[in-house]
Amino acid sequence: MDSASGEAPYSRIVSDVRRRIATGALKPGDRLPSTRELAKTWGVAAATAAHALKTLAQQGVVLARPRVGNVVAGVAGGRPGAVDLSAARVVRAAIELSDAEGIGALSMRSVAAKLGVPPMSLYRHVDGKEELLRLMTDAALGEAPLPPRPPKGWRAQLELSARFEWNTFKRHPWLARVVNVTRPEPLPNAVVFAEWVLRALSELGLDAGDRMRVHLVLHSFVQGLAANLEAEADAARETGMNEQDWMATKEAAFADLAASGKYPAFARVLAEMTDGFELAFDRLFELGLETILDGLAARVAPPPRR
Numbered sequence: 001m002d003s004a005s006g007e008a009p010y011s012r013i014v015s016d017v018r019r020r021i022a023t024g025a026l027k028p029g030d031r032l033p034s035t036r037e038l039a040k041t042w043g044v045a046a047a048t049a050a051h052a053l054k055t056l057a058q059q060g061v062v063l064a065r066p067r068v069g070n071v072v073a074g075v076a077g078g079r080p081g082a083v084d085l086s087a088a089r090v091v092r093a094a095i096e097l098s099d100a101e102g103i104g105a106l107s108m109r110s111v112a113a114k115l116g117v118p119p120m121s122l123y124r125h126v127d128g129k130e131e132l133l134r135l136m137t138d139a140a141l142g143e144a145p146l147p148p149r150p151p152k153g154w155r156a157q158l159e160l161s162a163r164f165e166w167n168t169f170k171r172h173p174w175l176a177r178v179v180n181v182t183r184p185e186p187l188p189n190a191v192v193f194a195e196w197v198l199r200a201l202s203e204l205g206l207d208a209g210d211r212m213r214v215h216l217v218l219h220s221f222v223q224g225l226a227a228n229l230e231a232e233a234d235a236a237r238e239t240g241m242n243e244q245d246w247m248a249t250k251e252a253a254f255a256d257l258a259a260s261g262k263y264p265a266f267a268r269v270l271a272e273m274t275d276g277f278e279l280a281f282d283r284l285f286e287l288g289l290e291t292i293l294d295g296l297a298a299r300v301a302p303p304p305r306r
Contacts, residue, residue, distance in 0.1 A: 009042065009044045009048050010044070010048050010049075010051045010052040010055065011052075012042070013038060013042055013044075013048075013049065013052035014052050014055050014056055014059075017032065017052075017056055017061065017062070018056075018061060018120070018123060021061065021072055021123070021124050022123050022124060022127060026072050027072060028071075028072050028073065028124075029071055029072060030071060030072045031069055031070070031071050032053070032056075032062055032069065032070040032071065032072070034069060034070075035049045035050045035053060036049075038052065038053070053070055056070075057070070059118060059119070059120040061073055061118070061120045061121070072124075073118075073121060085115070085117060085121060085122070085124070085125055086125060087125040087126060087135065088139075089115070090111060090115070090122055090125050090126055090132070091126075091132065091135045091136055091139050092139075093111050093114045093115050094106060094111045094132055094136050095136050095139065095140060095172065096114070097110060097111060097114050098136070098172070098174040099171075099172055099173075099174070101237075102173075102174060102230060102233060102234050102237065103174035103177055103178065103230065104234065106129070106132075106133075106174075107129065108122050108123075108128065108129055108132070111132070133178055134185055134187065136178075137175065137178050137179060137185070137187060137190070138187040138188060138189045138190065139189075140168060140171075140172045140175050141168060141175075141187065141189035141190055141192070141193070142188070142189030142192070143168075143171075144164065144167065144168060144171075145192070146160070146161060146164055146192060146193075146196055147160075150196065150199070150200070153203075154200040154201060154203040154204055155293055155297065157196065157197075157199070157200035158197060158200050158201075158218065158293060159289065159293065161193055161196045161197055161200070162218060162222055162289050163289075164193075165193055165219070165222050166222050166225075166226065166285050169222065169223070169226030169229065170226070170229060170281075173226070173229035173230040173233050174230050175226070176223050176224075176226035176227040176229065176230060177227060177230050179223060181216060181219070181220060181223070193219070194215060197214075197215045197218060197219075198211050198212070198215055201214055201215065204296075204300045205300065206300070214296060217292065218292060221288055221289070221292060222285070225281065225284060225285055225288065228281070229281065243279060254270070255270070258270050258271075
């Protein structure tokens with residue numbers, strides 16, 4: 001154990017090689033120093049250097065090639081059937097995995113398993129899960145770009161951008177759980193939506209602070225409603241029941257609450273909905289969007305003449 005770093009000597013060699021691969025200093029096919037060279041460079045025993053190379057090989061980071069030595073793994077390294085990885089391919093696999101299984105299933109190991117590669121091979125293209133999430137978010141937000149020319153009028157522009165964002169969240173339900181209003185990431189495709197909304201709001205004579213606040217209100221409405229898509233998908237996977245099946249198991253309990261006499265407005269609504277109630281997220285979205293924009297229109301309308 002290294003007393004200064006608290007890390008075993010062979011682990012320091014492994015970490016250094018991985019860092020150099022991640023930064024591009026070492027590329028697929030590049031030859032690594034021999035056991036003797038590593039031992040001399042790091043001031044360790046030959047057995048320690050050999051253990052470091054063995055660990056890197058077990059992690060899928062390096063390959064042993066006859067008459068060449070240890071090389072960085074990858075297509076350029078000459079491994080038959082090796083997957084031609086790239087950051088874009090890793091991100092696409094991560095998005096597909098999260099779409100199918102939810103964001104809770106996402107890990108570097110699960111993405112590697114989907115691609116059929118060793119987990120450590122991903123680190124040559126992304127630094128880790130945190131960076132992968134950023135790249136996934138930016139890619140998802142940018143896969144269906146807004147049109148180059150906005151329609152006329154601030155309301156039509158806000159309606160269009162909100163529907164684009166809503167449809168993006170529907171394609172990728174995990175996305176609403178990843179984006180963060182309080183700690184936003186400087187992602188180009190996220191700023192595209194902000195740019196569109198702020199440009200539309202510039203027609204209304206609002207000051208900069210109010211333009212930003214209206215943008216956040218509109219975005220938070222879309223994101224907040226979309227967060228239920230991922231939650232429902234998770235619940236369906238865990239219980240094996242869809243929303244209607246689950247509600248059927250709770251009808252008696254809700255009926256008891258309504259019959260208690262403590263909640264008359266709630267009881268009246270249940271009694272009037274003789275055909276039941278369908279939780280249609282698209283209808284909720286359209287109602288919410290219309291309500292927000294109607295309120296904004298009333299807020300910026302000129303005062304009536306006396």
